Amino acid sequence: xxxxxxxxxxxxxxxxxxxxxxxxxxxxxxxxxxxxxxxxxxxxxxxxxxxxxxxxxxxxxxxxxxxxxxxxxxxxxxxxxxxxxxxxxxxxxxxxxxxxxxxxxxxxxxxxxxxxxxxxxxxxxxxxxxxxxxxxxxxxxxxxxxxxxxxxxxxxxxxxxxxxxxxxxxxxxxxxxxxxxxxxxxxxxxxxxxxxxxxxxxxxxxxxxxxxxxxxxxxxxxxxxxxxxxxxxxxxxxxxxxxxxx
Amino acid sequence: xxxxxxxxxxxxxxxxxxxxxxxxxxxxxxxxxxxxxxxxxxxxxxxxxxxxxxxxxxxxxxxxxxxxxxxxxxxxxx
Numbered sequence: 187x188x189x190x191x192x193x194x195x196x197x198x199x200x201x202x203x204x205x206x207x208x209x210x211x212x213x214x215x216x217x218x219x220x221x222x223x224x225x226x227x228x229x230x231x232x233x234x235x236x237x238x239x240x241x242x243x244x245x246x247x248x249x250x251x252x253x254x255x256x257x258x259x260x261x262x263x264x265x266x267x268x269x270x271x272x273x274x275x276x277x278x279x280x281x282x283x284x285x286x287x288x289x290x291x292x293x294x295x296x297x298x299x300x301x302x303x304x305x306x307x308x309x310x311x312x313x314x315x316x317x318x319x320x321x322x323x324x325x326x327x328x329x330x331x332x333x334x335x336x337x338x339x340x341x342x343x344x345x346x347x348x349x350x351x352x353x354x355x356x357x358x359x360x361x362x363x364x365x366x367x368x369x370x371x372x373x374x375x376x377x378x379x380x381x382x383x384x385x386x387x388x389x390x391x392x393x394x395x396x397x398x399x400x401x402x403x404x405x406x407x408x409x410x411x412x413x414x415x416x417x418x419x420x421x422x423x424x425x426x427x428x429x430x431x432x
Numbered sequence: 433x434x435x436x437x438x439x440x441x442x443x444x445x446x447x448x449x450x451x452x453x454x455x456x457x458x459x460x461x462x463x464x465x466x467x468x469x470x471x472x473x474x475x476x477x478x479x480x481x482x483x484x485x486x487x488x489x490x491x492x493x494x495x496x497x498x499x500x501x502x503x504x505x506x507x508x509x510x
Contacts, residue, residue, distance in 0.1 A: 314474060356470065 188412040191216030194266045195411065196257065199275030201228040203374035204324060207400030208272055208407045213239060215408050217270065220260040247275050247301040248293065257308035267312040270411045273302045274324040280335045291338045298342035306353060319362035320411045323350050325422065327370045331430050347422050354420030363419035367406045370426025373397040394427030440501050443478045447471065457499035483509060
């Protein structure tokens with residue numbers, strides 16, 4: 187089940203905790219992976235760790251031109267068209283709305299949401315021709331529940347969900363699925379910096395009583411990327427230990 | 433002109449898996465050949481590739497038949 191041999195995947199944000207786990211898992215299922223991120227040295231390390239069937243392409247997601255060039259660069263690096271896109275890269279610029287600067291809002295929308303649009307558009311031509319494809323957007327539980335201090339981030343993540351539902355309807359007849367994964371709190375450098383009081387408050391809201399792991403998100407990505415998930419499209423798969431049941 | 437017609441017909445027949453006899457100049461992609469709106473977009477993209485031209489969106493909207501496509505491409509490549 188969930189064999190990805192012969193498939194080629196692009197994973198953005200592969201230098202992060204979740205993106206790295208997704209890339210490793212897709213690779214372990216047999217996929218050729220193209221890792222993308224801003225830090226070439228980290229990408230190089232991960233590529234070396236994975237060995238065969240691994241490539242990388244750097245990309246600055248805040249630059250539209252760089253985003254538009256990523257898919258052709260990834261396909262050239264892999265020597266094959268992309269069967270799977272995992273749009274995982276994202277940023278936060280948290281702050282209460284009353285103090286939020288214009289660029290805090292627009293940067294987050296551009297990097298999290300607009301790049302998802304640009305990458306999806308770029309992979310679509312090849313996927314349409316092949317009559318197959320998997321687009322997976324890594325969104326967030328806060329895109330559905332909201333979270334104070336994250337108007338920009340939650341808007342971008344909710345935007346990804348709406349975008350995916352619309353695109354899923356446009357291309358379903360061509361064998362292409364578009365889905366989101368919505369992680370809850372996942373152990374990562376981002377959560378490591380929280381203090382004990384913040385962590386206790388978070389644990390109290392998670393029925394599972396613990397943070398999730400990158401591997402648990404990666405497992406969801408393997409499923410949605412697989413041939414077996416062909417009948418699942420326009421969905422958001424919540425992986426959050428029960429913290430929000432939607 | 434006849435060369436363009438043949439190349440357009442070939443793309444349409446292949447893409448829509450259409451009966452070659454039905455792919456006449458008057459044939460409408462959607463009404464006669466079973467295309468949906470996404471097929472139209474794909475056809476326009478295939479024409480762009482085949483003839484190395486750019487077909488703007490407002491022009492693409494008016495390309496509804498084989499003849500429309502041939503006419504647009506002939507004018508563009510003339």
